[in-house]
Amino acid sequence: MTWTSWGISKSPWLYHVSTGSCNNCDIEIVDCLTPKFDVERFGGKLVGSPRHADVLMATGAMTRKSKPRFERVLEAAAKPYIVAAVGACACSKGIFHDAYNCVGPVRKVTKEVDEEIMVVNIPGCPPRPEAIIEGLVNGLQKLKEVHQ
Amino acid sequence: MATTIPIGPYHPLQEEPEHYLLTVDGEEVLDVDVQIGYNHRGIEKLSEKKTYNQVPFLVERVCGICSHSHPYAYCLAVEDCGDLEVPEKAKYLRTLIGELERIHSHLLWAGLAGHFIGYDTVFMWAWKYREEVLDLLELLTGNRNAYAMMKPGGVQRDIPREHLEEARPILDTLKEKSEMLYNAVLDDPVMKARLEGIGVLDEEDARAFGALGPTSRASGIPNDIRSDFPYGVYEDLDWKVITRDAGDVLARVEVRLLETLESIKMCEQIINRIPDEGSIDSEPKKIPPGDGIGSYEAPRGECFHYIKSDGTNRPVRHKIRAPTFMNFPTYRSTCIGETVADASIILASVDPCYCCTERAISLKEKDDVNLLELSQKRTAEIKEELGLELSPLEEVLDE
Numbered sequence: 001m002t003w004t005s006w007g008i009s010k011s012p013w014l015y016h017v018s019t020g021s022c023n024n025c026d027i028e029i030v031d032c033l034t035p036k037f038d039v040e041r042f043g044g045k046l047v048g049s050p051r052h053a054d055v056l057m058a059t060g061a062m063t064r065k066s067k068p069r070f071e072r073v074l075e076a077a078a079k080p081y082i083v084a085a086v087g088a089c090a091c092s093k094g095i096f097h098d099a100y101n102c103v104g105p106v107r108k109v110t111k112e113v114d115e116e117i118m119v120v121n122i123p124g125c126p127p128r129p130e131a132i133i134e135g136l137v138n139g140l141q142k143l144k145e146v147h148q
Numbered sequence: 149m150a151t152t153i154p155i156g157p158y159h160p161l162q163e164e165p166e167h168y169l170l171t172v173d174g175e176e177v178l179d180v181d182v183q184i185g186y187n188h189r190g191i192e193k194l195s196e197k198k199t200y201n202q203v204p205f206l207v208e209r210v211c212g213i214c215s216h217s218h219p220y221a222y223c224l225a226v227e228d229c230g231d232l233e234v235p236e237k238a239k240y241l242r243t244l245i246g247e248l249e250r251i252h253s254h255l256l257w258a259g260l261a262g263h264f265i266g267y268d269t270v271f272m273w274a275w276k277y278r279e280e281v282l283d284l285l286e287l288l289t290g291n292r293n294a295y296a297m298m299k300p301g302g303v304q305r306d307i308p309r310e311h312l313e314e315a316r317p318i319l320d321t322l323k324e325k326s327e328m329l330y331n332a333v334l335d336d337p338v339m340k341a342r343l344e345g346i347g348v349l350d351e352e353d354a355r356a357f358g359a360l361g362p363t364s365r366a367s368g369i370p371n372d373i374r375s376d377f378p379y380g381v382y383e384d385l386d387w388k389v390i391t392r393d394a395g396d397v398l399a400r401v402e403v404r405l406l407e408t409l410e411s412i413k414m415c416e417q418i419i420n421r422i423p424d425e426g427s428i429d430s431e432p433k434k435i436p437p438g439d440g441i442g443s444y445e446a447p448r449g450e451c452f453h454y455i456k457s458d459g460t461n462r463p464v465r466h467k468i469r470a471p472t473f474m475n476f477p478t479y480r481s482t483c484i485g486e487t488v489a490d491a492s493i494i495l496a497s498v499d500p501c502y503c504c505t506e507r508a509i510s511l512k513e514k515d516d517v518n519l520l521e522l523s524q525k526r527t528a529e530i531k532e533e534l535g536l537e538l539s540p541l542e543e544v545l546d547e
Contacts, residue, residue: 100522
């Protein structure tokens with residue numbers, strides 16, 4: 001295990017990027033930080049810049065206008081990082097699968113930028129905070145295994 | 149010298165992508181501009197492809213915080229179009245979920261307001277107490293945020309009496325905690341110092357800009373669809389419209405927190421009066437040609453839906469107008485002349501919701517989208533669907 005992956009798995013810093021979601025997943029992510037679920041137990045913390053982030057929490061079905069911004073966020077974040085696609089829209093576009101303005105899902109866009117970006121899908125509409133925390137823990141475990 | 153400060157589209161204070169441009173001279177805000185379009189998904193167009201009973205699931209995803217308001221307004225529009233009767237019990241169930249949603253939305257906003265002024269204690273408190281409402285909603289409907297209760301002509305499922313009885317103690321603790329939060333916030337010298345006299349919207353401006361919901365009620369206008377054009381069972385309930393005259397951010401906090409207490413009172417009354425027997429769905433078979441409108445008092449103001457029907461099982465046109473669309477322009481009155489430090493709480497004080505608002509997008513060639521190309525692509529798709537060989541435009545013109 002490298003120092004980087006050890007550090008990330010002990011204190012994953014989260015950056016929340018909404019790509020045209022309906023607020024449901026966003027408030028559930030914020031819910032994870034509040035006293036009942038308290039993701040800070042695992043060292044998780046919401047940060048304001050992608051440059052500080054280890055996990056990018058992407059929500060939403062990726063609208064045309066937010067796609068170039070999301071690509072810039074992916075390029076700005078320091079490697080290694082994982083992208084957590086939170087919610088049905090981010091995983092598979094969900095109910096917006098045939099909407100004219102949605103060009104997602106998140107995985108498709110990360111593949112265009114870099115094939116090797118690790119994406120964790122957390123399905124649900126919206127996923128419960130417990131599911132988000134479990135998805136994060138699994139993603140970090142994977143990251144640790146890859147960067148042995 | 150004027151400088152422009154961009155806030156967003158991705159900013160640590162915001163949940164949603166939104167872009168403000170503040171023009172400032174030193175500390176003073178000279179101008180404010182909002183750029184939207186990051187959240188436009190094309191819901192109005194999608195709903196034209198869905199049947200009347202499928203649309204509530206779609207419009208629930210317009211906004212996750214008002215996920216009962218949009219289906220309710222849509223159902224009111226369909227019921228107006230088809231002159232449908234709604235059973236008494238269904239009306240009570242709809243109103244109960246609507247009021248619980250109002251409690252959760254107002255507590256969520258109170259917490260975020262604390263976060264915006266750097267007072268994270270209020271944020272953590274409000275969100276902790278909000279969990280009680282979410283638990284209650286999960287008990288009654290099966291989900292924390294998207295309730296899927298609405299359907300034109302009634303509700304999707306019944307709530308058994310024992311679940312309603314279980315809700316009573318939760319409402320009692322919620323009442324106690326909300327009163328405590330109200331007193332703690334209003335007595336706090338820090339909150340007063342930060343919020344009093346900030347971002348004042350006077351009554352004249354509120355009327356001129358067409359402000360809705362708590363934003364207008366904090367400016368002394370008793371504007372509430374629940375009392376002006378009652379739907380559901382509001383006429384039978386004992387409640388009052390909360391107004392404040394000050395028009396500043398503190399007044400908006402006060403109105404929202406008092407409305408929370410008022411909603412808890414309404415929920416208790418509904419649980420007492422809800423009939424045990426009776427149907428929950430009038431099972432409409434057909435929506436006749438015509439059009440209908442639905443107005444619903446969402447937590448942020450009036451939510452408006454318009455439906456046009458041609459007698460088939462799908463709406464021909466579905467128009468949505470969310471409350472934030474009307475509250476945006478008030479920024480011109482409240483923000484200009486204030487300091488940059490106060491701008492964030494003033495911008496947040498109307499409780500803006502972008503995913504509700506963004507019903508249109510402007511396409512320019514620089515956004516990598518060519519309108520002509522899009523239109524040609526769509527024509528080709530329709531041709532393929534219908535299996536037609538339409539003649540090219542030039543040949544038609546030659547003839």
